[in-house]
Amino acid sequence: MTDLSRPNDSNAAPLVVIAIGGNSLIVDDEHRSVVDQYKAVGETAHHIVPIVREGYRVVVTHGNGPQVGFILLRSDLARDVLHQVPLVSCVADTQGAIGYQIAQTLRNELRLQGMDKEVVALMTQVVVDPDDPGFSHPIKPIGPFMSEEEASRHAREDGWTVGEDAGRGWRRLVPTPAPLEIIELNSIRALLDNGSLVIAVGGGGIPVVQAADGTFEGRDAVIDKDAASCLLACELGASVLVMSTSVDKVSLNYATPQQVDIDQMTAAQCRRHLDEGHFAPGSMRPKMEAALAFLDQGGERVIVTQPHHLEEALHGIYGTHIMP
Numbered sequence: 001m002t003d004l005s006r007p008n009d010s011n012a013a014p015l016v017v018i019a020i021g022g023n024s025l026i027v028d029d030e031h032r033s034v035v036d037q038y039k040a041v042g043e044t045a046h047h048i049v050p051i052v053r054e055g056y057r058v059v060v061t062h063g064n065g066p067q068v069g070f071i072l073l074r075s076d077l078a079r080d081v082l083h084q085v086p087l088v089s090c091v092a093d094t095q096g097a098i099g100y101q102i103a104q105t106l107r108n109e110l111r112l113q114g115m116d117k118e119v120v121a122l123m124t125q126v127v128v129d130p131d132d133p134g135f136s137h138p139i140k141p142i143g144p145f146m147s148e149e150e151a152s153r154h155a156r157e158d159g160w161t162v163g164e165d166a167g168r169g170w171r172r173l174v175p176t177p178a179p180l181e182i183i184e185l186n187s188i189r190a191l192l193d194n195g196s197l198v199i200a201v202g203g204g205g206i207p208v209v210q211a212a213d214g215t216f217e218g219r220d221a222v223i224d225k226d227a228a229s230c231l232l233a234c235e236l237g238a239s240v241l242v243m244s245t246s247v248d249k250v251s252l253n254y255a256t257p258q259q260v261d262i263d264q265m266t267a268a269q270c271r272r273h274l275d276e277g278h279f280a281p282g283s284m285r286p287k288m289e290a291a292l293a294f295l296d297q298g299g300e301r302v303i304v305t306q307p308h309h310l311e312e313a314l315h316g317i318y319g320t321h322i323m324p
Contacts, residue, residue: 014315015057015192016238019229020044020102021245022063022203024307032066032144038101044244044307045105049113051311057192060102061232063225064094064203069143069172076158079320087174087220088207095123097201110197118196125183125216126205126231132177139281140176140222145169166280167255175221179205180226183216185235191250192236204228230290234297241294242303242310243287250288250304250320252278264321267295291322300324 025040026032052058068090075085085093099121107119138161146154149160151170161173180202182188191198204223210217226243233241249261252273265273270288279285291302305319313319 009019011042013055013057015059015233015236016051016240016242017059017061017229017236017238018048018242018244018310019225020060020062020307021243022065022067022098024244024246025062025098026066029144032070034097037067037098038105041101042105042109044310045102045109047308047310048106049109049115052110052117052197053113056314057061058197059192059232059236059238060106060197060199061186061201061225061229062098062102062199062203064091064098065140065142065225066144067094067098068203068222073143076238087217087222088218091203091222092123092206092218094324096121099123099199099202106197106199118191118194119199120191120196121199121202122184122191123188124188124201124205125208126179126201126228127181127183127210128177128207128219128221128223129180130209130219134177134220135219137173138173138175139163140174140224141165141171141283142174142222143172145171153192166283168242168283176204176224177207177219177221179223179231182228182232182235183208185232188232189236201225201228201232207261216241222227224286224290226287226290227293230294233294237298239300240264240303240314241291241299242283242305242313244292244307244310245287245290245304246287246306247304248306248309248318250279250284250322254278254280254284262320264323267292267324272289288322295322295324 025037069089103119103121134183154160155162163173165171204225207219207221252260279288302322303313303319309318
């Protein structure tokens with residue numbers, strides 16, 4: 001498999017959007033504290049910087065499923081002592097906190113490797129439709145994994161919507177409307193034109209709706225990070241969309257004795273596997289839907305892999321590669 005052409009100058013350099021999964025920042029149940037996640041972010045930054053060194057323009061997005069769930073759970077547990085935190089504010093909190101971690105670790109890694117480059121984490125709002133069916137049918141998993149017994153108890157006692165997540169356990173489910181417009185898109189473009197490495201649409205962006213007078217108001221939901229990353233990549237004309245996640249490759253019959261890992265597939269093959277039900281909702285399915293949308297709108301390649309394979313995957317060595 002051939003890799004992308006090496007960029008010759010900053011104006012002609014291909015743009016790569018790297019979407020970091022929120023789950024990939026948590027190594028295991030014993031290492032999910034803020035400090036542990038910061039270390040995981042630093043490891044990911046270490047593998048992003050070589051891509052920057054080669055001259056590619058880079059935009060980083062990130063998920064927040066586990067993290068926003070932690071904040072919401074903490075708020076629920078403290079409801080007899082302090083006011084509760086709305087879900088939309090939890091999204092904003094995680095966008096700021098994770099964005100800070102990514103920006104700091106990337107800047108530190110760039111400096112250690114002798115590179116002088118601005119890194120900007122931009123608070124980003126994303127417009128959604130107030131009548132989106134995602135509001136009435138929650139499917140986005142957030143927070144820690146639970147046993148079925150724990151999930152049932154939360155559903156019964158706390159009114160949570162819960163569901164099984166791709167054979168990995170049970171999690172809380174929240175609304176996930178489709179992203180329609182990135183409000184700060186022009187600012188992101190300006191930062192890229194200025195040569196900055198930009199972190200944007202964190203956690204899928206802060207979901208907002210627009211009133212008839214043009215004003216905005218937040219809505220309680222978590223936009224799918226991959227859908228928002230796809231929208232951003234398409235609007236910016238990115239060449240490649242990379243989805244950094246907690247698995248090496250996309251698989252058929254995941255977590256069964258018949259599991260088959262995929263090195264490469266066309267959009268048509270991906271669509272067929274999607275229609276056959278191989279990809280779980282709230283897990284790999286939204287990634288594959290985002291991949292197809294990106295390719296349908298002119299993207300050259302989608303790559304799915306783990307953070308430590310980022311540089312090699314960009315050059316065709318690791319990961320699953322999906323092409324038109």
